[in-house]
Amino acid sequence: NAGVTQTPKFRVLKTGQSMTLLCAQDMNHEYMYWYRQDPGMGLRLIHYSVGEGTTAKGEVPDGYNVSRLKKQNFLLGLESAAPSQTSVYFCASSPWPTTDTQYFGPGTRLTVL
């Protein structure tokens, strides 16, 4: 099993550009999450999904959109990137809600100039 994979690993954008981050998991997990990690702030939840075709807002959803068209994939979109979105983005998945372990991908380091 590859577990949770994320593409790309690194990306540099200019302000106003758009991009999509892809998360894929091969563990048949129902629940998937997108977090951003900033120094001194821990991980903050952007959006999450409780199953194929469903998405919900997390703590910091503004400026991001998500889609879960297939159970194994969870896409995070930035429609018009801003410097404040410079961060490391992590995807995670879990078989059950928050009583269970979340499995994390390796992260995507995004810089917005």
Next chain:
Amino acid sequence: AQSVAQPEDQVNVAEGNPLTVKCTYSVSGNPYLFWYVQYPNRGLQFLLKYITGDNLVKGSYGFEAEFNKSQTSFHLKKPSALVSDSALYFCAVREDDYKLSFGAGTTVTVRA
């Protein structure tokens, strides 16, 4: 308000000495608590969790954590630290059915 607090940004210990990373929480009801570790340029890895039962929870890599309800704490411990334990450690608490709240993280440095 932050649901989980890690009061120390950094912890430095010598190899072979005990390691403690502190965490306090603030949630209503019975807490579900987790510890994760992040090595450089990697995603988070699960270490251990407390859901119910014994207050002392044993996890991966020789780590354990003690749940203390009266002090609302869930400190991570290791009796004898290794240089390879140097990493960023996150405490997390269940917010609701689907969400965890993470602390800001504590950087652990174990010197040889």
